[in-house]
Amino acid sequence: MARRKLVYEGKAKILYEGTEPGTLVQYFKDDATAFNAQKKEIIDGKGVLNNRLSEFFMMGLARIGVPTHFIRRLNMREQLIRQVEIIPLEVIVRNFAAGTMAKRLGMEEGTPLPRPIVEFSYKDDSLGDPLVPEEYIIAFGWASQQDLDDIIALALRVNDFMAGVMHGVGIKLIDFKIEVGRVWDNDFMRLIVADEISPDSCRLWDIESGRKLDKDVFRQDLGDLADAYTEVAKRLGVLPSNATHMPKPTLIN
Numbered sequence: 693m694a695r696r697k698l699v700y701e702g703k704a705k706i707l708y709e710g711t712e713p714g715t716l717v718q719y720f721k722d723d724a725t726a727f728n729a730q731k732k733e734i735i736d737g738k739g740v741l742n743n744r745l746s747e748f749f750m751m752g753l754a755r756i757g758v759p760t761h762f763i764r765r766l767n768m769r770e771q772l773i774r775q776v777e778i779i780p781l782e783v784i785v786r787n788f789a790a791g792t793m794a795k796r797l798g799m800e801e802g803t804p805l806p807r808p809i810v811e812f813s814y815k816d817d818s819l820g821d822p823l824v825p826e827e828y829i830i831a832f833g834w835a836s837q838q839d840l841d842d843i844i845a846l847a848l849r850v851n852d853f854m855a856g857v858m859h860g861v862g863i864k865l866i867d868f869k870i871e872v873g874r875v876w877d878n879d880f881m882r883l884i885v886a887d888e889i890s891p892d893s894c895r896l897w898d899i900e901s902g903r904k905l906d907k908d909v910f911r912q913d914l915g916d917l918a919d920a921y922t923e924v925a926k927r928l929g930v931l932p933s934n935a936t937h938m939p940k941p942t943l944i945n
């Protein structure tokens with residue numbers, strides 16, 4: 693039996709060489725980490741839920757013409773993706789103040805922002821992913837001005853889509869993070885949405901009760917993380933409405 697080649701192991705996912713050239717297999721782990729991996733836990737079923745939810749969001753984006761790395765789901769924990777050259781930035785879109793923005797500016801969490809705000813962090817765990825101005829990104833050559841304009845436009849389209857989908861199931865999209873990669877089609881470079889979109893990388897609040905349904909449940913010890921993600925999956929129709937996450941989520945194909 694041939695062993696597949698591990699390309700990269702991160703905190704929540706593993707990348708293996710794909711079955712076709714230019715592809716990778718993305719494996720979703722159950723590991724939850726926060727505060728730059730100072731807090732760690734295994735959450736049974738989280739990888740299965742995030743694999744399915746990321747598939748759901750990426751397929752929805754493709755349907756409205758937003759290019760993503762997603763090709764197809766392979767099984768409960770794995771999806772086939774396009775290999776990209778990752779731009780070393782976390783692209784964050786905020787609709788309401790929360791997290792580091794609320795802390796930095798002394799704002800109350802949940803305060804609506806005058807318009808969606810896009811910000812960038814430099815992807816480097818050893819530095820704690822510091823917030824960086826566009827000036828740094830261009831000066832250090834992580835992306836060009838044209839790339840940045842395209843990334844902002846892409847991020848805002850993702851925001852419109854995600855905010856709309858979430859609103860439809862009674863959830864407020866507070867903020868989220870995406871990563872963007874470059875792909876080459878012959879001589880043409882395109883920027884596409886990569887990594888994952890899941891409750892690990894979004895802040896999602898129930899509109900009625902304000903209940904948090906995202907990784908803040910883990911960061912702030914607010915209860916069972918898998919229950920929160922299962923609730924999101926059920927509302928979106930990704931899991932049947934009577935599903936419980938233990939011992940294993942039941943998937944609809």
Ligand code: C5P
Nearest residue numbers: 790791792793867868869892893894895
């Ligand atoms: O912590 P902060 O408020 O800057 O996070 C903004 C958004 O980006 C949140 O939805 C958070 O879950 C996401 N994020 C992420 N990965 C990081 C940092 C933030 O998915 N490394």
